[in-house]
Amino acid sequence: MKNTIAERIADFLKKFPPFNLLEKDDLKAISENVKVHYLDKGRHCFTENDERHDQFYFVKDGAVGLYKNDGDEESLVDICDEGDIFGLRPLITQENYQMSALANEESVLYGIPIQNFTAIAENEKKISNYLIASFASNTRNPVELEKGGKLFTEYKVERNPDLFELQTATYISNPICCSPETPVKDAALKMRNQKIGSIIVVNDQQVPLGVITNSDIRNKIATGDFSINTQASFIMSSPVITQPSGITIAQAQMIMVRHNIRHICITEDGTANTKLIGMLSEHDIMLSKANNPSVLIKGIKRAKSIKTLREIRLKIGVLLKAYIDQNIPLSHVLKIVSELNSLILDRAIELSVAEMPTSPPVKFAWIALGSQGRKEQLLPTDQDNALVFQNVADSNYEETKSYFLELAGIITKHLHTIGFEYCKADMMGSNPKWCNSLSIWKEQFSNWIAKPSQETILLSSIFFDFDLVYGDAQLVDELSKSIFKSLEKGDLFYSLMGRDALKSPSPLGFFRQFLVEHDGKNKDTFDIKSRAMMPLIDAARLLTLSQHVKNINNTALRFENLAVLEPQNAELYKSCAYAFKALLKFRTKQGILNNDSGRYIQLGKLSKEDRLKLKRCFKPIKDIQELLKVRFQLTHFL
Structure with missing residues (x-):
């Protein structure tokens, strides 16, 4: 008999990442184990510092706010609506929840059991990458970018196998071992002398039988449950999880999450029936991912x-x-x-x-x-x-x-x-x-x-x-205070700074063509720094100084702060913040592609779509400069 509820869940999930990356049968298997949760408005799914659940959550209907405790009140970090997932990171990091999840309206959630999901995902490259990217970015959906989709089409940037890819994990060869009959005391002395946190229990054929860790000794020996002279086989964690030597970092992470373990035994053929050749621990994975x-x-x-x-x-x-x-x-x-x-x-x-x-x-x-x-x-x-x-x-x-x-x-x-x-x-x-x-x-x-x-x-x-x-x-604080005190009588200074902020007009000409360099070694290239980014940087600096905003220097954050201070101009300031981040990312991509600073762009190498998106980032420049002209009475300077 068909499970119609599971089929409906699968039909809905397959529209969204990462479920759209799963095979039909795998998605069905996951859907059969999904738990449906109904949350009334104002009800928590979990709260900050709660122990992690055995599932992460997918928003079917409604909206769930993620909140971070900020002193006496909670501040909203993000809002998850239809198609978003949350609560995944604690399952990867094996930690308690770092935020609270509260229904902002009546909501329906799908609880996705982590073990069912990782059991299928651990051998799927795309799924593994998705989970690791989600872990690394600390975002509910790493496919998104600043809640606005992709700012620019993806470039073919050469990937480094050390990062986010399925590189082969580096494991410890010839790990420290003991026999099943070895007294725990002797095993512990070996661990202490070798300065390691675990030892593998093997038989005469060097086949792994179990693992003894510091926590086993703490929880079973130090508590008095077993004598210090007890044989290793009595306190070892068994059976062991084994894998072949070609295991990747992503696979290892998924296996450890699925089985709630921190050690994997590497054997000749990957099964528990052949000779032990190495051991892979959580610590080894961190070291393998040296760019973490x-x-x-x-x-x-x-x-x-x-x-x-x-x-x-x-x-x-x-x-x-x-x-x-x-x-x-x-x-x-x-x-x-x-x-x-x-x-x-x-x-x-x-x-x-x-x-x-x-x-x-x-x-x-x-x-x-x-x-x-x-x-x-x-x-x-x-x-x-x-x-x-x-x-x-x-x-x-x-x-x-x-x-x-x-x-x-x-x-x-x-x-x-x-x-x-x-x-x-x-x-x-x-x-x-x-x-x-x-x-x-x-x-x-x-x-x-x-x-x-x-x-x-x-x-x-x-x-x-x-x-x-x-x-x-304190030296820097005193210098800042002195600067802002001097700015109290800085009307002329603001005017001249405003004039300087207008020195680079809109990056587009009369016919909406890009204004490029006319001579020098960068002839016919577009200077994204001076023509597009600096006008926004200068405007943000001038406006925040005039508002006596302290300790915020970042351009995007300056505009976001101004949006709070001046609600009537919030839309403009937010568009400036978004445009600046888009321009900075675009410049960074260009720098990576061309192995330079990314400042001078060869427009002929851009796709039509990217040129259009780049032009859209220029509109806030014109608008913010018009605001400067009025606020600081700059028309007589032009």
């Missing part, structure tokens, strides 16, 4: 040399390529890459300080400027940085400054070695102009604001986007 952000972070913190940091910086580039290739949302990519870059800078400065003959004489702060200060640096570009040190007596000033100039020289040299090119305009902390005490910096910014000129406006466009990288945060 958490692994990279650990590598950065442990780095003992600049050479190691350079190698990690190259891996970040590989990670970026993989994220872009997998269509991971740009906001997520920016957070990860920016954090990794900041950690590399932080560690490079620590190593540089250690090279100095003496410790710093006073507190100091190393600040990033420009795109790095805005946390918009995805592709490696040149350095823009500065150094501010604590005020000292006049008699000690030159000696103190000489110390920090020497330190800054080491830092910029090391950053160059890591992959951050020297700034052609020498806007670096190693330049005496940009290595000063707090009082000098305050005075400098105050003069720029009080007596603006074309030169100081240019400097402001770089130095006003600063972010602490290393050192004393």
Whole structure:
């Protein structure tokens, strides 16, 4: 007799990813085990810190909000509606729920049992990739991009097998073993001496019979349930899960989730009846995926040399390529890459300080400027940085400054070695102009604001986007307070900054053709940075400074914050934020394709669809510049 309910579920699921990637019989098998949940409005599916369920959820009807606890109240993170999945990540990471799921309206959910799903998915490349991408991006649907579909058609970016693909997992050959008769005490001593967390129990033919882990000893021996002299066979976890040597990372992850295990035995033919040749653990998978952000972070913190940091910086580039290739949302990519870059800078400065003959004489702060200060640096570009040190007596000033100039020289040299090119305009902390005490910096910014000129406006466009990288945060806070105090009387400064923000008009000509470079080595190319991105960057900076918005330098976040402050212009600001992220992603893709900064675009190589989508990003530029003209009365400057 047909299961009509299961058939209806299957018919509905097959319209949406990742279920549309399943074979008909596999989808039917999953549908037969789906649980249907009805949630009244205001009812929770789960709450933050709840233990994970044995299923993830698919929204059939209605809408479910995902909320994160923020102090005394919950803030809305996302809304899942028809076709969306949620609650998957905790099942992959084996952790409690990190958010709450609350029905925003009467909803019908399908509960998809994780074991049934992974049992089918673990051998399907597309499904495995989907789950891993979902895990990596922390999104409910990695097919989506910023809730707006794909911004540009997908390019054939070369995939790196180390990331998100089904590369062969690296396992430990010749693992530590013991016999079934070995006393647990002896097995534990072996584990301690070898500094490992598990041991394989094998018979005389070296066939794996079971696994003993630290948790087995803790839960069975330390509790008194078994004696320390008990034979290994009595406390081992058995039977073992076995696989052949060609197992991939994706398959291993799915198997571990399905069976709730952390170790897989590798045998000659992949069955439990042949000789053990290796063991694969969760830890090994993390190491195999050496470009996993958490692994990279650990590598950065442990780095003992600049050479190691350079190698990690190259891996970040590989990670970026993989994220872009997998269509991971740009906001997520920016957070990860920016954090990794900041950690590399932080560690490079620590190593540089250690090279100095003496410790710093006073507190100091190393600040990033420009795109790095805005946390918009995805592709490696040149350095823009500065150094501010604590005020000292006049008699000690030159000696103190000489110390920090020497330190800054080491830092910029090391950053160059890591992959951050020297700034052609020498806007670096190693330049005496940009290595000063707090009082000098305050005075400098105050003069720029009080007596603006074309030169100081240019400097402001770089130095006003600063972010602490290393050192004393209080110095940077005091500098920020001083800047905003000076801005209280900065009407002329705002006007000149506004004029500067209008220097790049709409990137399209009268007949809606792209305005390209007319001469030089980049002739006939489109400069996406100066013609499309900078107008948005400049406008966001000017508007947030005039609103005295502190501690937000990122262009997209600036516009999103302005949308909250000015509801009447919210639609415009949101469109500017979206356009900027689209342009940044497009530039990043171009840079990856052409192995350069992605700044100059060869329009002839773009598809018609991409040219049209690129043009659509230009409309907010014209609109935001019209707003600037009115707000800062700039018509008399034009």
